[in-house]
Amino acid sequence: xxxxxxxxxxxxxxxxxxxxxxxxxxxxxxxxxxxxxxxxxxxxxxxxxxxxxxxxxxxxxxxxxxxxxxxxxxxxxxxxxxxxxxxxxxxxxxxxxxxxxxxxxxxxxxxxxxxxxxxxxxxxxxxxxxxxxxxxxxxxxxxxxxxxxxxxxxxxxxxxxxxxxxxxxxxxxxxxxxxxxxxxxxxxxxxxxxxxxxxxxxxxxxxxxxxxxxxxxxxxxxxxxxxxxxxxxxxxxxxxxxxxxxxxxxxxxxxxxxxxxxxxxxxxxxxxxxxxxxxxxxxxxxxxxxxxxxxxxxxxxx
Amino acid sequence: xxxxxxxxxxxxxxxxxxxxxxxxxxxxxxxxxxxxxxxxxxxxxxxxxxxxxxxxxxxxxxxxxxxxxxxxxxxxxxxxxxxxxxxxxxxxxxxxxxxxxxxxxxxxxxxxxxxxxxxxxxxxxxxxxxxxxxxxxxxxxxxxxxxxxxxxxxxxxxxxxxxxxxxxxxxxxxxxxxxxxxxxxxxxxxxxxxxxxxxxxxxxxxxxxxxxxxxxxxxxxxxxxxxxxxxxxxxxxxxxxxxxxxxxxxxxxxxxxxxxxxxxxxxxxxxxxxxxxxxxxxxxxxxxxxxxxxxxxxxxxxxxxxxxxxxxxxxxxxxxxxxxxxxxxxxxxxxxxxxxxxxxxxxxxxxxxxxxxxxxxxxxxxxxxxxxxxxxxxxxxxxxxxxxxxxxxx
Numbered sequence: 001x002x003x004x005x006x007x008x009x010x011x012x013x014x015x016x017x018x019x020x021x022x023x024x025x026x027x028x029x030x031x032x033x034x035x036x037x038x039x040x041x042x043x044x045x046x047x048x049x050x051x052x053x054x055x056x057x058x059x060x061x062x063x064x065x066x067x068x069x070x071x072x073x074x075x076x077x078x079x080x081x082x083x084x085x086x087x088x089x090x091x092x093x094x095x096x097x098x099x100x101x102x103x104x105x106x107x108x109x110x111x112x113x114x115x116x117x118x119x120x121x122x123x124x125x126x127x128x129x130x131x132x133x134x135x136x137x138x139x140x141x142x143x144x145x146x147x148x149x150x151x152x153x154x155x156x157x158x159x160x161x162x163x164x165x166x167x168x169x170x171x172x173x174x175x176x177x178x179x180x181x182x183x184x185x186x187x188x189x190x191x192x193x194x195x196x197x198x199x200x201x202x203x204x205x206x207x208x209x210x211x212x213x214x215x216x217x218x219x220x221x222x223x224x225x226x227x228x229x230x231x232x233x234x235x236x237x238x239x240x241x242x243x244x245x246x247x248x249x250x251x252x253x254x255x256x257x258x259x260x261x262x263x264x265x266x267x268x269x270x271x272x273x274x275x276x277x278x279x280x281x282x283x284x285x286x287x288x289x290x291x292x293x294x295x296x297x298x299x300x301x302x
Numbered sequence: 303x304x305x306x307x308x309x310x311x312x313x314x315x316x317x318x319x320x321x322x323x324x325x326x327x328x329x330x331x332x333x334x335x336x337x338x339x340x341x342x343x344x345x346x347x348x349x350x351x352x353x354x355x356x357x358x359x360x361x362x363x364x365x366x367x368x369x370x371x372x373x374x375x376x377x378x379x380x381x382x383x384x385x386x387x388x389x390x391x392x393x394x395x396x397x398x399x400x401x402x403x404x405x406x407x408x409x410x411x412x413x414x415x416x417x418x419x420x421x422x423x424x425x426x427x428x429x430x431x432x433x434x435x436x437x438x439x440x441x442x443x444x445x446x447x448x449x450x451x452x453x454x455x456x457x458x459x460x461x462x463x464x465x466x467x468x469x470x471x472x473x474x475x476x477x478x479x480x481x482x483x484x485x486x487x488x489x490x491x492x493x494x495x496x497x498x499x500x501x502x503x504x505x506x507x508x509x510x511x512x513x514x515x516x517x518x519x520x521x522x523x524x525x526x527x528x529x530x531x532x533x534x535x536x537x538x539x540x541x542x543x544x545x546x547x548x549x550x551x552x553x554x555x556x557x558x559x560x561x562x563x564x565x566x567x568x569x570x571x572x573x574x575x576x577x578x579x580x581x582x583x584x585x586x587x588x589x590x591x592x593x594x595x596x597x598x599x600x601x602x603x604x605x606x607x608x609x610x611x612x613x614x615x616x617x618x619x620x621x622x623x624x625x626x627x628x629x630x631x632x633x634x635x636x637x638x639x640x641x642x643x644x645x646x647x648x649x650x651x652x653x654x655x656x657x658x659x660x661x662x663x664x665x666x667x668x669x670x671x672x673x674x675x676x677x678x679x680x681x682x683x684x685x686x687x688x689x690x691x692x693x694x695x696x
Contacts, residue, residue, distance in 0.1 A: 041506055042506045043506065044376075044504050044506070046372070053514075053515065054515045057511050057513075057514030057515050058514065058515050058516075058517065059514045059515065059516045059517075059520045059524075060520070062511035062514060064509070064511050065509055066506060066509050067504040067505060067506060067509050067510055067511075067512075068509075068510075068511045068512065069372060069375055069504060069511075069512040069513050070512070070513035070514065071368060071371060071372065071395065071398055071402075071513055072368070072394060072395060072398060074364070075364060075365060075368035075395065077365075078360060078364070078365035078366075078368035078369045078372075079368050079369065079371065079372040080372070081358060081360070081365075081369050081372075082328065082330065082358070082368065082369030082370060082371065082372035082373040082375075082376070082380075083372045083373065083375070083376045083504060085328045085330070085356040085358050085369065085373055085378070086327065086328050086356070086372070086373035086374075086376035086377065086378035086380075087376060088356055089327040089328050089354075089355060089356040089373075089378055090327060090376070090377060090378055092354065092356075093327065093354055095327075095377075095497075095499060096377070096499075098506070100506055117361060117362060117365075118361070118362075118364070118365050118368070120361065121360055121361035121362070121365055124361070125358070125359065125360075
């Protein structure tokens with residue numbers, strides 16, 4: 001049954017503890033918290049190397065109240081598949097009784113770049129894992145280097161003049177593998193996110209959630225703006241919230257009157273260099289318009 | 303003991319048969335010559351329902367070892383195998399497997415590394431894995447490959463050890479040569495290497511964080527512990543081998559010295575070349591030559607004491623490396639053996655023979671020439687050259 005209101009979600013037990021070392025205003029912590037509230041106790045978390053991993057597992061502490069494993073950067077999907085295979089085999093052989101949710105949390109670098117091959121393998125094999133990519137649009141853990149998910153024109157330490165290519169279409173890649181369930185998500189639409197996690201966990205094969213995560217350090221904004229930016233990404237049409245189930249795309253949050261992309265970009269230091277560049281701003285606006293047309297969002301509000 | 307009829311098996315098929323009897327839960331592997339027939343055979347066993355296992359067909363060796371690691375961390379008994387480039391691709395994860403103390407067992411059909419690409423045997427693939435913290439065996443026959451894989455699970459899963467184990471078998475020479483192999487009964491294997499659900503695993507009822515982040519305050523200690531566990535595994539490896547001997551009549555020792563007691567010259571080697579050396583020693587002994595040889599069955603942890611005991615009376619020692627270590631003082635095995643001699647305060651003259659790279663045959667005549675070379679050293683009183691490339695064309 002889908003969640004109807006936020007109270008239901010907030011009332012759920014936490015399996016991701018406070019006291020971790022993530023930044024104030026970090027969107028990844030909010031993703032981990034909400035995912036754990038939905039996934040619950042009988043879950044195993046697989047984490048690719050990244051901010052979330054180094055900041056929540058500093059020995060001898062851990063923020064995780066469920067079994068957690070981190071192995072390396074590029075193999076989160078393969079590690080998850082191994083756990084799935086082990087549980088399936090042990091249950092088949094009656095060596096274990098109880099099944100688990102196998103949930104991956106990996107950044108955009110660990111998913112779109114170095115981990116893409118392992119992810120493709122897991123998708124193709126149809127392994128029953130829920131793979132959640134928290135996408136902060138660059139290698140934030142190593143100090144804001146561009147990734148394949150860095151958006152057009154964004155400054156990073158390795159794209160000092162602005163990224164000159166479009167963000168990799170991870171949803172398109174997942175869907176091309178015929179995964180039964182794939183969805184986009186972000187932290188400002190909590191009910192939408194919670195329902196997508198619940199659905200992803202109920203799928204009998206691989207499922208994928210591409211979760212936009214504003215990053216205070218890398219996007220260069222005041223920590224209090226994390227939720228606002230996450231909402232603006234959706235309202236501008238740059239981050240359409242939709243799900244792909246059984247072969248069809250469905251918009252889950254309609255934006256009848258879109259906000260111009262400038263309102264989203266101007267709050268982020270990473271786009272500061274194009275604030276007076278009408279040509280570049282127009283390019284990003286037209287990219288948002290393209291996405292809006294594709295997913296059936298409303299026009300830009302005058 | 304009731305007499306068991308031998309099977310005619312290649313090294314690869316002998317290993318696959320052992321894996322079936324060991325009732326492995328998860329197998330994950332990627333095709334690469336010459337280990338491929340291991341996983342082909344296991345696929346058949348699984349398809350026929352003779353082995354109830356989850357066979358994961360992954361997209362690379364990197365994923366194969368990653369999946370084995372996490373399946374082992376979930377409590378399953380796991381197996382993978384690889385060779386050459388595949389093993390090199392696994393390299394990163396091999397360190398993590400041992401440091402996380404996970405009992406993964408891997409068979410390796412040793413093969414030369416690129417470039418140039420070559421599918422035949424040498425030890426170029428395994429030598430870069432020396433420092434990955436795995437227990438590393440080298441076998442000399444299909445029978446030993448079978449026996450060692452069965453022993454490997456007992457050792458890896460021992461609570462005092464909890465380390466991954468590699469069984470190295472010379473590619474093509476052993477992996478593809480059919481020999482009579484005496485198998486154990488299924489029930490014997492099951493009682494010798496029983497599976498037990500590990501308490502330290504990914505279990506929601508006993509939540510554990512595996513593979514966390516360590517600052518300098520804990521990193522050193524963590525790495526030391528897995529290194530110490532490897533050192534301390536020697537008595538358990540010996541114990542398992544002896545028990546296996548009682549069960550099967552076959553035990554191998556950490557090393558197998560042959561005619562060393564009164565030998566003036568000794569060759570030290572690993573893998574199938576040792577069989578050729580043993581035959582050469584027999585031949586030369588018939589002529590009255592005081593020659594001997596030692597085959598290392600265990601390479602990591604290095605059986606220093608056992609080796610020194612068997613070579614200490616020699617007047618000259620030759621060490622055969624089937625791998626190069628470009629720019630190093632000498633070959634990998636040579637460096638280990640000479641360090642062992644130095645630490646034992648022995649100054650026996652040593653010579654490094656590089657041989658058998660990329661599948662180049664090493665014949666009895668080649669071994670004879672090595673012994674001839676060694677024989678001259680005590681007479682000359684000094685070593686002319688420290689390293690020889692046997693059979694290398696000018």
